[in-house]
Amino acid sequence: MSRSDVLVDADWVEAHIGEPGVVLVEVDEDTSAYDKGHIPTAVKVDWKKDLQDPVRRDFVDKTGFEALLSARGISNEDTVVLYGGNNNWFAAYAYWYFKLYGHQHIKLLDGGRKKWELDSRELSTDVPERAKSSYTAQEQNSDLRALRDEVLAAIGKRNLVDVRSPDEFAGRLLAPAHLPQEQAQRAGHIPTARNVPWSKAANEDGTFKSDDDLRALYESEAGLDFGKDTIAYCRIGERSAHTWFVLHELLDLANVKNYDGSWTEYGSLVGVPIELGEAR
Amino acid sequence: MSADGCGAPAGGAAVPAGAGDQAVVEGRVLHDGAPVGTGYARLLGTGDEFVAEVPLAGDGGFRFFAAPGSWTLRVLAPGGLRAERVVDAGYGQVTKVEVTI
Numbered sequence: 001m002s003r004s005d006v007l008v009d010a011d012w013v014e015a016h017i018g019e020p021g022v023v024l025v026e027v028d029e030d031t032s033a034y035d036k037g038h039i040p041t042a043v044k045v046d047w048k049k050d051l052q053d054p055v056r057r058d059f060v061d062k063t064g065f066e067a068l069l070s071a072r073g074i075s076n077e078d079t080v081v082l083y084g085g086n087n088n089w090f091a092a093y094a095y096w097y098f099k100l101y102g103h104q105h106i107k108l109l110d111g112g113r114k115k116w117e118l119d120s121r122e123l124s125t126d127v128p129e130r131a132k133s134s135y136t137a138q139e140q141n142s143d144l145r146a147l148r149d150e151v152l153a154a155i156g157k158r159n160l161v162d163v164r165s166p167d168e169f170a171g172r173l174l175a176p177a178h179l180p181q182e183q184a185q186r187a188g189h190i191p192t193a194r195n196v197p198w199s200k201a202a203n204e205d206g207t208f209k210s211d212d213d214l215r216a217l218y219e220s221e222a223g224l225d226f227g228k229d230t231i232a233y234c235r236i237g238e239r240s241a242h243t244w245f246v247l248h249e250l251l252d253l254a255n256v257k258n259y260d261g262s263w264t265e266y267g268s269l270v271g272v273p274i275e276l277g278e279a280r
Numbered sequence: 281m282s283a284d285g286c287g288a289p290a291g292g293a294a295v296p297a298g299a300g301d302q303a304v305v306e307g308r309v310l311h312d313g314a315p316v317g318t319g320y321a322r323l324l325g326t327g328d329e330f331v332a333e334v335p336l337a338g339d340g341g342f343r344f345f346a347a348p349g350s351w352t353l354r355v356l357a358p359g360g361l362r363a364e365r366v367v368d369a370g371y372g373q374v375t376k377v378e379v380t381i
Contacts, residue, residue: 029287033335036290048285085335086287114335117318120358165331167347177323177332177346178288180302199330204322204356236286 003211006249008081008107010116016081017041023074023130026113027084027094029238037123039083039116043072043130047090047238051097057265065101065137073130076104083109083116086238087206089198093241095249096258100145102138108245114206144244146231146257148265151190152272159230160193161222163243164263168235169195171276174267175235185267188274190233195279196222198239201246214246229255233262291337292344303369306343307377309355315340316381319357328352344369355379 016022017040024042026034034044045051050068053060060068074080080103084091091112098106109116117123146154154160167173171187189195200217201209208214218224230247232240237260248256259266266272292306305323309316321342322333331351334342344351346369353365363381 029285030289032290047287087333090287114320118320118356118358166325166329167331172347175345176286176288177344178334179286179293180345197330234286238286 001249001252003250006107006245007110007208009110009207010119010121013039013081013083013109013116014121021078022081023072023078024081024083024109025072025074025091025094027082027090028086028113029090030085033085033113035125037125040122040124040126041128042083043074043128045072045094047093051094057261059097059100059140062101062137062139066135069103069135069137070133073133074135075133076136079105079107081107081109083112085113087114087199087202087242088112089238089242092245093238093260096144096241096244100140102141111205111207118205143255144248144257146233146259148259148261148269150257151231151233151259151261151266154229154231155190155273156192157228159224159228160190161218161224161230161232161240161243161247162189162193162195163198163232163234163240164189164195165197165199166195166279168263169193170278185264186274187267188276189263190266191273191275193233193275194222194224196224196243198234198242201243208246208250211250214251218247218251226253229257231257231259233259233266235263236260237262288332288334290335291339291341292334294343301371303346303348303371304343304374305346305351305353305367305369305377306341306374307353307379309336309340309342309357309363309379309381311357311361311381316355316357316361319355319361321379322354322356324352324354325349353377353379355381357381 082091234240244258
């Protein structure tokens with residue numbers, strides 16, 4: 001797998017707008033951004049309403065995912081190009097999620113919505129009408145997703161990468177600094193985790209850094225053992241999906257999982273070990 | 281913004297009621313006297329360490345909930361427009377800053 005297999009730039013997207021077999025999908029948590037203007041022909045996926053089970057804390061099941069993609073007119077053969085706000089956090093999450101359910105042809109727009117906006121490229125408020133498809137998903141690929149017991153068993157054995165900000169890692173903040181610090185669960189990080197904030201993997205315009213820079217960041221600077229399996233986590237699993245994309249898709253490391261339960265789950269578990277303080 | 285989400289809404293999340301313990305940095309971005317409705321505000325720590333980023337609201341507004349301390353606020357907008365300000369945040373305070381680019 002190479003960078004060109006999983007990442008496209010804005011020029012590529014502009015050249016393929018409206019092309020049969022290519023579906024642009026904007027993924028956000030706050031979908032007012034899509035409603036204000038989106039890349040022409042892009043359809044919308046709401047990270048919360050469309051991808052999360054409305055009752056349990058879990059994903060929509062296989063049937064629900066099939067219904068979602070069918071309703072959006074996405075077929076199994078389509079190349080899906082994902083992009084979104086927040087430096088592609090939710091688009092990277094959707095990329096990981098689509099992979100989890102076995103979608104084959106999928107790419108991320110490098111820089112996402114931010115790069116597109118800063119380039120002053122065209123945005124449209126027209127909502128495309130796509131004919132419904134009949135999508136068939138695979139069973140979830142458990143090689144990509146870590147659950148809590150696996151994370152506990154990985155302490156001191158596998159690479160654990162905490163991709164939150166240093167203040168969240170150290171326990172000074174419970175949420176990213178664009179959100180109120182409202183939660184009641186314990187602060188800190190999973191013992192033995194390395195702190196490599198997701199933002200270190202991105203340039204200011206939201207594009208990913210070069211493969212050489214990324215390899216140096218995780219291997220030389222953070223001290224990850226690329227020979228070991230890796231689990232990435234953040235607060236709810238979307239920033240760590242960004243890092244999962246870097247490690248698994250761009251750097252082509254085997255056995256990288258995203259722990260989507262992340263700190264909102266781990267920091268609320270009774271009796272589990274927690275460390276406070278700066279990265280070592 | 282509820283605890284089950286993590287995204288940055290345009291302009292930043294609303295200040296919750298009774299949030300006297302928050303260290304808020306908020307303001308507006310202007311260009312030629314008019315609000316900049318498309319762009320990004322980022323909060324940076326020591327050594328330009330990224331802390332947070334929000335897309336600007338339609339009125340050019342932004343808001344952060346920082347830890348107490350000194351921060352760099354950087355604004356990016358289409359056309360290569362950018363500006364920086366140093367801001368101080370403290371618990372129970374709302375630090376207001378207007379940025380002209």
